[in-house]
Amino acid sequence: MSNEEKNVQKLVEVNGLKQYFPVKSGFGKTIPLKAVDGVSFDIMPGETLGLVGESGCGKTTVGRSILRLYEPTAGEVRYNGELITKKNMAEYRKEMQMVFQDPYSSLNPRMTVEDIIGEPLDVHKLYTSKGERRDKILHLMELVGLNAEHATRYAHEFSGGQRQRIGIARALAVDPKFIVCDEPVSALDVSIQAQVINMFEELQEKLGVAYLFIAHDLLVVHHISNRIAVMYLGKIVEIADADELNDNPMHPYTQSLLSAVPIPDPKIAKAKKRIVLEGDVPSPLKMPSGCAFRTRCKYATERCAQECPNLVDRGNGHKVACFNK
């Protein structure tokens, strides 16, 4: 019974999500590229879950599979307790939205800002008159800090930060409860990054949306997230509260990521030892046996090559997938 209650509380629940892409390997043969390989996590209403990992580890793919922009190979996604992996997504398009990674290709160059932001309103018929549509669009633009006079301009007339705001306004138009933010700030320069991130926080306070906040910058993620999940080659290797993860990283990969975060104070920075990982990230087409990280891990043992470690709770919801740490 208590288990059921918990289920209802969770906004998004991801269970063993797998996303394989068929890749041609000559002569009609295809082999699966395991972009996401068994990922599980959940997100509470109004919460931010940060998702970090290096380029190509499958963060974007996780976000898109949750929204069924890709058909997941296996695993289930629940929204408000409802299994949505096999359902018609039409009714959930109003609940779950996405802000895309690339502010340049995520806006149609042949639409005015007004039409870009207005499109979700058009699709879901969220207005009764033209005037109401306009008012809603103006309100959304104000919400993300755009001027009303921007409405009739085209996307290419805007800076990266402004484009990202347009993308955010579009995502907010349907009043979603959950937004996947796919590296919304990594294409922006640092000064604007802070602005946009603060805006995300303000919007969350105002509207109570939950975020899956994807980034590869731990500092950014730590700032905005309640909890953080660390991904490596399609798997989550560690998930914990933001502060807990920052103070007490357990997985060797997380430790090396954290040691690479620049520290403003040179004294502390000197005292800290930088853990440099050896070797390269293996290709997702040729995954090592057992633990995916073992080829670059200094603690690796025989066992790591044979078995794949599962996420184990080490108390307080701090879960780690490692035999040795």
Add this chain to the structure above:
Amino acid sequence: MSEIDKMPKKAPFSMQIDLSKFEKATEEEKKQQDVMSESTTFLKDSMRKLFKNPLAVFSIVVLVCIILLIVIAPKVVPYGYSEMLQVNGVRDKTAQNLAPMTYSENELAYMEETGEKLFPHIFGTDELCRDYFIRVVYGTRVSLSVGLFASIIVLIIGVLYGSISGYAGGKTDLIMMRVVDIIYSLPDMLVMILLSVVLKEVMPDMPGVLGKLGSNMIAIFMVFGLLYWVGMARLIRGQILSVKENEYVLAARTIGAKPGRIIRRHILPNCLSVIIITTALQIPSAIFTESFLSFIGLGVQAPMPSLGSLANAARGGLNSYPYKLLFPALMICLIVLALNLLGDGLRDALDPKLRK
């Protein structure tokens, strides 16, 4: 003393910014930031831009003039395209191969006699004593409508087929593109010749305009509808495959837009430049195809002229009557040039990045 004059003056030769060049924004100017300007649609915006392009306006004017000419001229000029000239109800045998703006001996005599003024032969006459101006007008009519209809057929079939194939992708795309490959490999001239022969047998007398144009013309339309759309379909498919990869298409799916809307609102508008340029070039190419077919005797049915058949007929007396080639050739040039310029202008107008 105004606000500006009170500001400190810049020292001469200093690199300092001259403050007097800056003005404070007035309240009114500040307000401008907050009002949303009149909302425009993409189409309205583009049309406004099109009409600011002098070359495009020039070509529109030329095309409108040509269209007015082919609509009005047959009503004003008292001669028919297949009618041998008559004076006073008698066939005028002296009216053969007249130079532009001249009258035949019989006509001169008639005018002398009655004092009545006859309509001039603006382009002269041909060797069968027919008024050449009206023949060129009818030829333009035929050629332009062949070009237009053939292009519309190609446009509709090609865009539909190509966008479905490109958008669906996967197995559907594979099968649809193999069909295109097969059609591509059919010899178009052979099909056209066979079709016109078969059509002549099957439907010897067709009513109305179709009958006047003849079975050859219908064969041309059918061949365009059957075979020529494949080039357009391939182009559109390729374009859609690349446009489809953009994140704004994913964003539209995230919003919940249906495939039809995604194709209409996101994919096709971004393929527009390719579609427009190809269509603008398709019209001249259809006109040329028809001219070529007339040249080898498979074009419009005599006595109906087309620009191609007129030019072909003029080859014989090229040394004596060069203007007979000049007029239809000039008409073809004008049409092709205007269409190309208009296509260019449209492409630019529909690209917001080129907007001033």
